[in-house]
Amino acid sequence: MPRIILITLLALLSFGAARGDGRTMRFVFTSDLDPVFAPGSTEVGDKPQGALKSLLDRLREEDPESVFVDLGNSVSPHSFMETSYGYVSLNALRDYGFDAVHLTARDAVISGTNNFGIAAMGERDLAQYFGSFGVDNPDSGVAWAPEPVKKVARGGASATLVSLGNPAGFAAWRGAREALIQRDRTEDFVAMESSPAALVVAVTDRPPAEVDRIAESAPDGSIIVSIRGPRNGRVAPARDGGATVVQGPPPGSALVVDVAEDGKVTARHEAFSIPEAYFAIRKAPLPEIGVGITNAEAALAERFGADPASVGFEKHGGQDFGDLLDRERIFVFRGMVDGVEHRFYRVQNRVQFLRTDGVLTPVGYPMVDIVAMVGPDHRLKKVAVRDSFRFMGYVIDVAPLWESLYGADPEAWIPDYDPFPGAEEFAAMIARDLRYTLELDRRLFGAARPAGE
Numbered sequence: 001m002p003r004i005i006l007i008t009l010l011a012l013l014s015f016g017a018a019r020g021d022g023r024t025m026r027f028v029f030t031s032d033l034d035p036v037f038a039p040g041s042t043e044v045g046d047k048p049q050g051a052l053k054s055l056l057d058r059l060r061e062e063d064p065e066s067v068f069v070d071l072g073n074s075v076s077p078h079s080f081m082e083t084s085y086g087y088v089s090l091n092a093l094r095d096y097g098f099d100a101v102h103l104t105a106r107d108a109v110i111s112g113t114n115n116f117g118i119a120a121m122g123e124r125d126l127a128q129y130f131g132s133f134g135v136d137n138p139d140s141g142v143a144w145a146p147e148p149v150k151k152v153a154r155g156g157a158s159a160t161l162v163s164l165g166n167p168a169g170f171a172a173w174r175g176a177r178e179a180l181i182q183r184d185r186t187e188d189f190v191a192m193e194s195s196p197a198a199l200v201v202a203v204t205d206r207p208p209a210e211v212d213r214i215a216e217s218a219p220d221g222s223i224i225v226s227i228r229g230p231r232n233g234r235v236a237p238a239r240d241g242g243a244t245v246v247q248g249p250p251p252g253s254a255l256v257v258d259v260a261e262d263g264k265v266t267a268r269h270e271a272f273s274i275p276e277a278y279f280a281i282r283k284a285p286l287p288e289i290g291v292g293i294t295n296a297e298a299a300l301a302e303r304f305g306a307d308p309a310s311v312g313f314e315k316h317g318g319q320d321f322g323d324l325l326d327r328e329r330i331f332v333f334r335g336m337v338d339g340v341e342h343r344f345y346r347v348q349n350r351v352q353f354l355r356t357d358g359v360l361t362p363v364g365y366p367m368v369d370i371v372a373m374v375g376p377d378h379r380l381k382k383v384a385v386r387d388s389f390r391f392m393g394y395v396i397d398v399a400p401l402w403e404s405l406y407g408a409d410p411e412a413w414i415p416d417y418d419p420f421p422g423a424e425e426f427a428a429m430i431a432r433d434l435r436y437t438l439e440l441d442r443r444l445f446g447a448a449r450p451a452g453e
Contacts, residue, residue, distance in 0.1 A: 022260050024157045024196040026063050028056070029255040031071035031227050031248050035274055037089040048252075049092065051272040055254060056096055059270065065154040066256075068097060069161065071203055071227045071248055072104035072131070094128055099152045100161055102203045103131030104227075105169030108180065109422030132165025137179035148185045157197045162189045164204035164214070164224075168418035172397045186214060194222040196263045201225060202243070207418075211245060218243035221263045233267050284349065284429035289437050290318070290330030291346040293371065300344055303384035304373050306335030316444060324436040332444065342381060343374045343445070345437050351426060368430055378442045380405045380434060389426070396420065401427055402434060410435045 036048040059066060074089045093101050108131065126146055134145025148163045162185055170180045194200035200222040204211060208229040215224055220241040227248040233255045236245040244265045249255035252274040257267045293299055296313065300306035316330040333344040349368040369386040380402065389396040398420075405413050413435075420427040 023258050024261055025154060025159060025199060025259045026066045027159075027201070027255075027257040027259075028059050028066050028068045029071055029225060029249055029257060030069075031073055032251055033070065033074040033089060033093075035251075037074065037092055048272070048274040051274070053096060055270055055272040059254065059256065060097070067099050067152050067154055067159060069203075070098050070101045071225060072102040072205070073106050073227065074101075075107045075110045090129075098128070100150050101129045102161075102163060103129050103133060103146055104205055105133045105165055105182075105421030106424065107131070107422075108133040108135065109170070109173070130161055130163050132163040132183050132185065133169060134181040134183070135179055136181055139179070142179075145181055145183075148183050149188070157199070159199040159201050160192065162192075162200065162202045164189060164202050164206060166204070166206045166228075166418055166421075168416075169421045171419035172400070172423075173395075189222075190214070190217050190219070192219050192222070194219040196221065196259055196261055199223065199259060203227070215243040215245050223257075223259070223265060225257075233269050235265055235267050237265065284351075284425065284432065286322075286324070286326040287347050287349040287368070287429075287433040287436060288327045289321075289325040289345055289347050289433070289440055290316070290327055290332060291348050292331045293333055293344070293346050296333050296344075299371075300333065300335050303371065304335070304337055304342070304344070304382060306337050306342070306344075310334070310336035310341070321440055321443065324440050330440070337373070337381075341376065343441060345372050345374065345441070346370070346386075347372060347433050347437055349429060349433055351429070367426070368433065370430075372434060372437050374438060374441045375407075378438055378446050379407055380410070380438060382406065383434070396423055396426070398427060398430060401431060405431075405434060410438050 030052075033052070036052055056068065060068075070093050074093065090101070126144065129146040130148060130150035131146045132148050134143075136143045136145070150161045152159050152161065164186055165182060165184075167182065167184060169182060173180065189200065189202050192200045200219055202214075202218070202222065202224045204214075204224060204226055205228045206214075206226075208226065211224060211226050211228070215236075215238065218224065218238075220238070222243040224243045224245045225248060226245060230247055232247050233249055233253070234247045238244050246255070246257060246265065246267060249269060253269045253271045255267055256270055257265060259265055293313075297308040297311045300311050301308045311333065312335075313331050313333045316332065318325060318327040318330050321330070331346070333346075334341055335344065336342075347368065347370050351367045367389065371384045371386060372380060373382040373384075375381045383399075383402045385398075389398055400419065401415055401417075404416065413431075415427065415431040417424045417427050
Protein backbone atom coordinates (compact mmCIF):
# COMPACT_ATOMS: atom_id res chain seq x y z
CA MET A 1 0.00 0.00 0.00
CA PRO A 2 1.38 3.43 -0.81
CA ARG A 3 2.49 5.66 2.00
CA ILE A 4 1.61 9.31 2.48
CA ILE A 5 4.57 11.49 3.48
CA LEU A 6 4.12 15.12 4.52
CA ILE A 7 6.58 17.52 2.99
CA THR A 8 6.76 21.06 4.34
CA LEU A 9 7.03 23.71 1.68
CA LEU A 10 9.98 25.66 2.96
CA ALA A 11 10.10 28.06 0.05
CA LEU A 12 7.46 29.78 -1.97
CA LEU A 13 7.47 28.77 -5.61
CA SER A 14 6.39 31.17 -8.32
CA PHE A 15 4.85 30.18 -11.59
CA GLY A 16 4.11 31.96 -14.81
CA ALA A 17 0.55 32.99 -15.48
CA ALA A 18 0.26 31.56 -18.99
CA ARG A 19 -0.14 27.88 -19.88
CA GLY A 20 2.89 26.37 -21.54
CA ASP A 21 4.89 26.69 -18.32
CA GLY A 22 4.45 23.01 -17.50
CA ARG A 23 1.17 23.39 -15.58
CA THR A 24 -2.19 21.91 -16.53
CA MET A 25 -4.29 23.64 -13.88
CA ARG A 26 -4.08 26.09 -10.97
CA PHE A 27 -6.49 26.10 -8.03
CA VAL A 28 -7.04 28.85 -5.49
CA PHE A 29 -8.58 27.43 -2.31
CA THR A 30 -10.08 29.32 0.63
CA SER A 31 -11.90 28.06 3.72
CA ASP A 32 -13.11 29.00 7.21
CA LEU A 33 -14.06 32.50 6.14
CA ASP A 34 -16.69 33.08 8.84
CA PRO A 35 -14.72 35.94 10.46
CA VAL A 36 -14.51 37.62 7.07
CA PHE A 37 -18.29 37.78 6.70
CA ALA A 38 -19.07 38.87 10.26
CA PRO A 39 -21.32 41.94 10.62
CA GLY A 40 -19.37 45.14 10.37
CA SER A 41 -16.71 43.56 8.14
CA THR A 42 -18.15 44.66 4.80
CA GLU A 43 -16.18 47.84 4.14
CA VAL A 44 -13.35 47.88 1.63
CA GLY A 45 -10.00 48.83 3.13
CA ASP A 46 -8.74 47.39 6.40
CA LYS A 47 -11.85 45.21 6.71
CA PRO A 48 -11.29 41.55 5.87
CA GLN A 49 -13.83 41.37 3.04
CA GLY A 50 -11.92 44.08 1.21
CA ALA A 51 -8.60 42.35 1.86
CA LEU A 52 -9.93 39.01 0.63
CA LYS A 53 -11.40 40.52 -2.52
CA SER A 54 -8.15 42.36 -3.29
CA LEU A 55 -6.21 39.12 -2.99
CA LEU A 56 -8.64 37.21 -5.20
CA ASP A 57 -8.53 39.96 -7.82
CA ARG A 58 -4.73 39.89 -7.83
CA LEU A 59 -4.58 36.11 -8.16
CA ARG A 60 -7.15 36.19 -10.96
CA GLU A 61 -5.10 38.82 -12.79
CA GLU A 62 -1.96 36.73 -12.28
CA ASP A 63 -3.64 33.71 -13.86
CA PRO A 64 -7.10 34.29 -15.39
CA GLU A 65 -7.56 30.55 -15.89
CA SER A 66 -7.26 29.70 -12.18
CA VAL A 67 -10.10 27.70 -10.64
CA PHE A 68 -11.40 29.33 -7.45
CA VAL A 69 -12.88 26.93 -4.87
CA ASP A 70 -14.06 27.68 -1.36
CA LEU A 71 -13.67 24.55 0.77
CA GLY A 72 -16.43 25.41 3.22
CA ASN A 73 -16.99 26.32 6.86
CA SER A 74 -17.63 29.89 5.80
CA VAL A 75 -21.04 30.39 7.43
CA SER A 76 -20.81 31.80 10.96
CA PRO A 77 -23.05 30.41 13.73
CA HIS A 78 -22.37 33.56 15.75
CA SER A 79 -23.87 36.00 13.30
CA PHE A 80 -27.50 37.04 13.19
CA MET A 81 -26.78 38.13 9.62
CA GLU A 82 -26.37 34.46 8.71
CA THR A 83 -28.91 32.82 11.01
CA SER A 84 -31.79 35.28 10.70
CA TYR A 85 -31.28 37.66 7.81
CA GLY A 86 -30.09 35.64 4.86
CA TYR A 87 -26.92 34.10 3.55
CA VAL A 88 -24.32 36.85 3.54
CA SER A 89 -21.29 34.60 3.07
CA LEU A 90 -22.88 32.55 0.29
CA ASN A 91 -23.88 35.70 -1.59
CA ALA A 92 -20.37 37.11 -1.25
CA LEU A 93 -18.72 33.94 -2.52
CA ARG A 94 -20.97 34.06 -5.55
CA ASP A 95 -20.22 37.75 -6.15
CA TYR A 96 -16.48 37.16 -5.80
CA GLY A 97 -16.60 34.79 -8.76
CA PHE A 98 -15.85 31.44 -7.14
CA ASP A 99 -16.21 28.57 -9.56
CA ALA A 100 -17.34 26.19 -6.84
CA VAL A 101 -18.30 26.42 -3.17
CA HIS A 102 -18.18 23.36 -0.95
CA LEU A 103 -20.94 23.09 1.66
CA THR A 104 -19.92 21.22 4.79
CA ALA A 105 -22.26 19.77 7.39
CA ARG A 106 -21.57 22.89 9.43
CA ASP A 107 -22.71 25.15 6.60
CA ALA A 108 -25.80 23.01 6.02
CA VAL A 109 -26.92 23.18 9.65
CA ILE A 110 -26.34 26.89 10.14
CA SER A 111 -27.73 28.20 6.89
CA GLY A 112 -29.86 25.42 5.52
CA THR A 113 -32.22 23.98 8.10
CA ASN A 114 -34.80 26.76 8.02
CA ASN A 115 -36.59 28.79 5.37
CA PHE A 116 -33.68 31.11 4.72
CA GLY A 117 -30.04 30.80 3.76
CA ILE A 118 -29.37 27.92 1.42
CA ALA A 119 -33.02 26.90 1.49
CA ALA A 120 -34.00 30.23 -0.05
CA MET A 121 -31.63 29.86 -2.99
CA GLY A 122 -32.93 29.01 -6.41
CA GLU A 123 -31.60 26.18 -8.53
CA ARG A 124 -29.39 28.54 -10.51
CA ASP A 125 -27.61 29.82 -7.41
CA LEU A 126 -27.42 26.39 -5.82
CA ALA A 127 -25.68 25.07 -8.94
CA GLN A 128 -22.51 26.86 -7.81
CA TYR A 129 -22.30 24.61 -4.75
CA PHE A 130 -21.43 21.00 -4.12
CA GLY A 131 -21.53 18.93 -0.96
CA SER A 132 -22.49 15.70 0.77
CA PHE A 133 -25.25 17.18 2.90
CA GLY A 134 -28.77 18.43 2.29
CA VAL A 135 -32.16 18.91 3.93
CA ASP A 136 -35.50 17.21 3.36
CA ASN A 137 -37.86 18.28 6.13
CA PRO A 138 -41.55 17.58 5.38
CA ASP A 139 -42.62 19.38 8.57
CA SER A 140 -41.16 22.73 7.53
CA GLY A 141 -41.29 22.17 3.78
CA VAL A 142 -37.56 22.87 3.50
CA ALA A 143 -35.87 20.66 0.91
CA TRP A 144 -32.60 21.23 -0.90
CA ALA A 145 -29.53 19.21 -1.80
CA PRO A 146 -26.48 20.26 -3.80
CA GLU A 147 -24.84 17.72 -6.06
CA PRO A 148 -21.89 15.95 -4.35
CA VAL A 149 -19.90 16.14 -7.59
CA LYS A 150 -19.15 19.27 -9.62
CA LYS A 151 -17.12 19.64 -12.80
CA VAL A 152 -15.10 22.70 -13.82
CA ALA A 153 -12.95 23.28 -16.90
CA ARG A 154 -10.18 25.67 -17.86
CA GLY A 155 -8.58 25.70 -21.30
CA GLY A 156 -7.83 22.16 -22.29
CA ALA A 157 -7.98 20.79 -18.73
CA SER A 158 -10.85 19.86 -16.42
CA ALA A 159 -11.40 18.89 -12.81
CA THR A 160 -14.08 16.80 -11.16
CA LEU A 161 -14.67 18.01 -7.59
CA VAL A 162 -16.05 15.40 -5.19
CA SER A 163 -17.38 16.05 -1.69
CA LEU A 164 -16.40 13.44 0.90
CA GLY A 165 -18.28 14.76 3.92
CA ASN A 166 -17.63 13.45 7.41
CA PRO A 167 -20.16 10.66 8.10
CA ALA A 168 -20.23 11.64 11.79
CA GLY A 169 -22.05 14.83 10.84
CA PHE A 170 -25.47 15.40 12.42
CA ALA A 171 -25.05 12.56 14.93
CA ALA A 172 -25.86 14.85 17.85
CA TRP A 173 -28.85 16.60 16.33
CA ARG A 174 -32.05 15.31 17.94
CA GLY A 175 -35.12 15.87 15.85
CA ALA A 176 -33.02 16.88 12.87
CA ARG A 177 -31.52 13.55 11.91
CA GLU A 178 -34.52 12.59 9.81
CA ALA A 179 -34.50 15.96 8.05
CA LEU A 180 -30.77 16.13 7.33
CA ILE A 181 -29.42 14.14 4.38
CA GLN A 182 -25.95 12.64 4.02
CA ARG A 183 -24.67 11.16 0.77
CA ASP A 184 -21.38 9.28 0.85
CA ARG A 185 -19.49 9.31 -2.45
CA THR A 186 -16.30 7.61 -1.27
CA GLU A 187 -16.84 4.52 -3.42
CA ASP A 188 -17.55 6.67 -6.47
CA PHE A 189 -14.39 8.69 -5.87
CA VAL A 190 -12.20 5.59 -5.51
CA ALA A 191 -13.58 4.18 -8.78
CA MET A 192 -12.84 7.31 -10.84
CA GLU A 193 -9.86 7.84 -13.13
CA SER A 194 -7.63 10.89 -12.86
CA SER A 195 -4.95 12.48 -15.03
CA PRO A 196 -3.19 15.86 -15.07
CA ALA A 197 -5.55 17.04 -17.83
CA ALA A 198 -8.67 15.50 -16.26
CA LEU A 199 -8.12 15.77 -12.53
CA VAL A 200 -10.24 14.26 -9.78
CA VAL A 201 -10.14 16.41 -6.63
CA ALA A 202 -11.88 15.37 -3.40
CA VAL A 203 -12.68 17.80 -0.59
CA THR A 204 -13.15 16.40 2.90
CA ASP A 205 -13.35 17.25 6.60
CA ARG A 206 -12.79 13.67 7.75
CA PRO A 207 -10.13 12.85 10.37
CA PRO A 208 -6.55 12.75 9.04
CA ALA A 209 -6.11 8.99 9.59
CA GLU A 210 -9.24 8.28 7.59
CA VAL A 211 -8.08 10.64 4.83
CA ASP A 212 -4.80 8.74 4.60
CA ARG A 213 -6.67 5.43 4.26
CA ILE A 214 -8.85 6.81 1.47
CA ALA A 215 -5.79 8.26 -0.27
CA GLU A 216 -4.17 4.83 -0.46
CA SER A 217 -7.02 3.40 -2.54
CA ALA A 218 -7.83 6.63 -4.42
CA PRO A 219 -7.27 7.01 -8.18
CA ASP A 220 -3.64 7.43 -9.20
CA GLY A 221 -2.90 11.10 -9.77
CA SER A 222 -5.94 12.34 -7.86
CA ILE A 223 -5.86 14.99 -5.12
CA ILE A 224 -7.55 15.13 -1.71
CA VAL A 225 -7.82 18.55 -0.09
CA SER A 226 -8.34 18.22 3.66
CA ILE A 227 -9.95 20.91 5.80
CA ARG A 228 -9.33 18.91 8.95
CA GLY A 229 -6.19 18.62 11.03
CA PRO A 230 -3.17 20.93 10.55
CA ARG A 231 -4.11 23.84 8.32
CA ASN A 232 -0.72 24.53 6.85
CA GLY A 233 -1.03 23.88 3.12
CA ARG A 234 1.40 20.98 3.25
CA VAL A 235 1.52 18.52 0.39
CA ALA A 236 1.81 14.78 0.97
CA PRO A 237 2.66 13.27 -2.43
CA ALA A 238 1.46 9.76 -3.20
CA ARG A 239 3.91 6.91 -3.64
CA ASP A 240 3.14 3.85 -5.71
CA GLY A 241 -0.20 5.32 -6.74
CA GLY A 242 -3.08 6.79 -4.83
CA ALA A 243 -3.88 10.43 -4.10
CA THR A 244 -1.77 13.40 -3.16
CA VAL A 245 -3.10 14.89 0.08
CA VAL A 246 -3.07 18.69 0.43
CA GLN A 247 -3.84 20.34 3.75
CA GLY A 248 -6.15 23.34 3.56
CA PRO A 249 -5.04 26.95 4.01
CA PRO A 250 -4.38 28.53 7.40
CA PRO A 251 -6.84 31.21 8.64
CA GLY A 252 -6.46 34.43 6.72
CA SER A 253 -4.81 32.76 3.74
CA ALA A 254 -5.62 31.42 0.32
CA LEU A 255 -3.84 28.31 -0.93
CA VAL A 256 -2.54 28.37 -4.50
CA VAL A 257 -2.12 24.83 -5.81
CA ASP A 258 -0.49 24.05 -9.15
CA VAL A 259 -0.66 20.73 -10.98
CA ALA A 260 2.16 20.05 -13.42
CA GLU A 261 1.96 18.06 -16.63
CA ASP A 262 3.71 15.16 -14.91
CA GLY A 263 1.11 15.24 -12.10
CA LYS A 264 3.35 16.85 -9.47
CA VAL A 265 1.41 19.04 -7.03
CA THR A 266 2.93 22.14 -5.41
CA ALA A 267 1.36 24.79 -3.18
CA ARG A 268 1.99 28.17 -1.64
CA HIS A 269 0.13 30.48 0.75
CA GLU A 270 -1.15 33.94 -0.05
CA ALA A 271 -2.18 35.80 3.08
CA PHE A 272 -4.78 38.50 3.46
CA SER A 273 -5.45 40.59 6.54
CA ILE A 274 -8.07 39.67 9.13
CA PRO A 275 -7.89 42.04 12.14
CA GLU A 276 -7.64 40.15 15.42
CA ALA A 277 -10.94 41.65 16.55
CA TYR A 278 -12.81 39.52 14.03
CA PHE A 279 -11.55 36.31 15.62
CA ALA A 280 -13.26 37.38 18.85
CA ILE A 281 -16.43 35.66 17.66
CA ARG A 282 -14.71 32.31 18.18
CA LYS A 283 -13.57 33.07 21.73
CA ALA A 284 -16.02 31.90 24.35
CA PRO A 285 -16.42 34.04 27.48
CA LEU A 286 -15.24 32.68 30.81
CA PRO A 287 -17.85 30.51 32.52
CA GLU A 288 -19.64 31.10 35.77
CA ILE A 289 -18.56 28.16 37.92
CA GLY A 290 -20.11 27.73 41.35
CA VAL A 291 -23.58 29.13 40.73
CA GLY A 292 -26.05 28.41 43.51
CA ILE A 293 -28.37 25.39 43.27
CA THR A 294 -31.94 25.93 44.41
CA ASN A 295 -33.36 23.14 46.62
CA ALA A 296 -30.00 21.37 46.37
CA GLU A 297 -30.95 18.41 48.56
CA ALA A 298 -33.76 17.30 46.25
CA ALA A 299 -31.96 18.30 43.05
CA LEU A 300 -28.75 16.39 43.81
CA ALA A 301 -30.69 13.39 45.06
CA GLU A 302 -32.76 13.26 41.88
CA ARG A 303 -29.95 13.88 39.39
CA PHE A 304 -27.03 12.10 41.06
CA GLY A 305 -28.46 9.83 43.75
CA ALA A 306 -26.91 11.91 46.56
CA ASP A 307 -28.10 11.28 50.13
CA PRO A 308 -30.24 14.36 50.88
CA ALA A 309 -29.18 14.37 54.52
CA SER A 310 -25.53 14.68 53.49
CA VAL A 311 -25.93 17.64 51.12
CA GLY A 312 -24.34 20.91 52.16
CA PHE A 313 -22.31 23.73 50.66
CA GLU A 314 -19.43 26.08 51.30
CA LYS A 315 -18.58 29.45 49.80
CA HIS A 316 -15.31 30.67 48.32
CA GLY A 317 -14.25 33.95 46.77
CA GLY A 318 -13.70 33.99 43.02
CA GLN A 319 -11.07 36.72 42.94
CA ASP A 320 -8.16 34.24 42.94
CA PHE A 321 -9.52 32.26 39.98
CA GLY A 322 -9.92 34.93 37.32
CA ASP A 323 -8.15 32.76 34.75
CA LEU A 324 -10.85 30.09 35.11
CA LEU A 325 -14.15 31.81 35.76
CA ASP A 326 -16.11 35.03 35.88
CA ARG A 327 -17.78 35.01 39.28
CA GLU A 328 -17.23 36.80 42.59
CA ARG A 329 -18.63 34.04 44.81
CA ILE A 330 -18.28 30.29 44.32
CA PHE A 331 -20.74 27.83 45.82
CA VAL A 332 -19.34 24.32 46.19
CA PHE A 333 -21.93 21.69 47.13
CA ARG A 334 -21.07 18.41 48.82
CA GLY A 335 -22.98 15.16 49.10
CA MET A 336 -22.54 11.44 49.65
CA VAL A 337 -23.06 9.22 46.58
CA ASP A 338 -22.69 5.45 47.13
CA GLY A 339 -20.92 6.12 50.42
CA VAL A 340 -18.31 8.47 48.88
CA GLU A 341 -18.35 12.25 49.26
CA HIS A 342 -18.45 14.14 45.98
CA ARG A 343 -18.44 17.83 45.12
CA PHE A 344 -20.94 19.50 42.81
CA TYR A 345 -20.50 22.63 40.69
CA ARG A 346 -23.21 24.39 38.77
CA VAL A 347 -21.70 25.83 35.56
CA GLN A 348 -23.28 28.42 33.27
CA ASN A 349 -22.10 30.15 30.12
CA ARG A 350 -23.48 32.02 27.15
CA VAL A 351 -22.78 31.79 23.45
CA GLN A 352 -21.68 35.08 21.91
CA PHE A 353 -23.36 36.56 18.86
CA LEU A 354 -22.58 39.46 16.61
CA ARG A 355 -25.51 41.80 16.16
CA THR A 356 -26.24 43.30 12.78
CA ASP A 357 -24.29 46.42 13.82
CA GLY A 358 -21.20 44.32 14.48
CA VAL A 359 -21.38 44.50 18.29
CA LEU A 360 -20.36 41.30 20.06
CA THR A 361 -22.86 40.37 22.74
CA PRO A 362 -23.87 37.24 24.67
CA VAL A 363 -27.38 35.97 24.16
CA GLY A 364 -29.83 36.86 26.89
CA TYR A 365 -30.07 33.50 28.67
CA PRO A 366 -27.67 30.75 29.78
CA MET A 367 -27.04 28.51 26.81
CA VAL A 368 -25.05 26.21 29.09
CA ASP A 369 -26.53 25.29 32.48
CA ILE A 370 -25.12 22.07 33.88
CA VAL A 371 -24.09 20.54 37.21
CA ALA A 372 -20.82 18.61 37.30
CA MET A 373 -20.15 15.94 39.93
CA VAL A 374 -16.46 15.69 40.84
CA GLY A 375 -14.94 12.83 42.79
CA PRO A 376 -12.30 12.96 45.53
CA ASP A 377 -9.69 12.31 42.81
CA HIS A 378 -10.65 15.62 41.14
CA ARG A 379 -12.04 13.81 38.10
CA LEU A 380 -15.43 14.18 36.48
CA LYS A 381 -17.94 11.50 37.45
CA LYS A 382 -21.21 12.72 35.98
CA VAL A 383 -22.90 15.74 34.39
CA ALA A 384 -26.57 16.65 34.68
CA VAL A 385 -28.24 19.09 32.30
CA ARG A 386 -30.51 21.66 33.90
CA ASP A 387 -31.81 22.88 30.54
CA SER A 388 -31.62 21.41 27.04
CA PHE A 389 -29.15 22.78 24.52
CA ARG A 390 -30.79 24.27 21.45
CA PHE A 391 -29.16 25.45 18.27
CA MET A 392 -30.93 26.53 15.11
CA GLY A 393 -34.17 25.26 16.63
CA TYR A 394 -32.86 21.74 17.25
CA VAL A 395 -31.82 20.06 20.50
CA ILE A 396 -28.17 19.01 20.61
CA ASP A 397 -27.26 15.81 22.44
CA VAL A 398 -23.97 16.78 24.10
CA ALA A 399 -23.85 13.87 26.55
CA PRO A 400 -21.36 11.77 24.50
CA LEU A 401 -18.90 14.68 24.72
CA TRP A 402 -18.63 14.77 28.49
CA GLU A 403 -19.25 11.05 29.01
CA SER A 404 -15.88 10.47 27.34
CA LEU A 405 -14.34 12.51 30.19
CA TYR A 406 -15.88 10.49 33.02
CA GLY A 407 -13.05 9.25 35.25
CA ALA A 408 -10.40 10.31 32.73
CA ASP A 409 -7.42 12.64 33.11
CA PRO A 410 -8.68 15.96 31.71
CA GLU A 411 -5.20 16.83 30.49
CA ALA A 412 -5.14 13.72 28.31
CA TRP A 413 -8.75 14.07 27.16
CA ILE A 414 -9.25 14.63 23.43
CA PRO A 415 -12.86 15.72 22.83
CA ASP A 416 -14.57 14.56 19.64
CA TYR A 417 -16.38 17.43 17.93
CA ASP A 418 -17.35 15.48 14.80
CA PRO A 419 -20.97 14.94 15.90
CA PHE A 420 -21.54 18.69 16.33
CA PRO A 421 -21.26 20.30 12.88
CA GLY A 422 -22.28 23.94 13.09
CA ALA A 423 -21.91 23.91 16.86
CA GLU A 424 -18.23 22.99 17.21
CA GLU A 425 -17.48 26.18 19.13
CA PHE A 426 -20.40 25.46 21.43
CA ALA A 427 -19.12 21.94 22.19
CA ALA A 428 -15.57 23.26 22.61
CA MET A 429 -16.83 25.85 25.09
CA ILE A 430 -18.46 23.13 27.19
CA ALA A 431 -15.31 20.99 27.06
CA ARG A 432 -13.17 23.92 28.18
CA ASP A 433 -15.60 24.87 30.97
CA LEU A 434 -15.52 21.31 32.32
CA ARG A 435 -11.72 21.36 32.30
CA TYR A 436 -11.78 24.68 34.17
CA THR A 437 -14.22 23.21 36.70
CA LEU A 438 -11.88 20.31 37.43
CA GLU A 439 -8.92 22.66 37.70
CA LEU A 440 -10.86 24.82 40.16
CA ASP A 441 -11.59 21.72 42.23
CA ARG A 442 -7.88 20.84 42.31
CA ARG A 443 -6.91 24.31 43.44
CA LEU A 444 -9.53 24.38 46.16
CA PHE A 445 -9.16 20.86 47.50
CA GLY A 446 -5.95 19.31 46.24
CA ALA A 447 -2.70 19.65 44.34
CA ALA A 448 -3.21 22.12 41.49
CA ARG A 449 -1.50 22.38 38.16
CA PRO A 450 -0.64 25.86 36.89
CA ALA A 451 -3.27 27.28 34.50
CA GLY A 452 -2.47 26.55 30.89
CA GLU A 453 -0.23 23.59 31.70
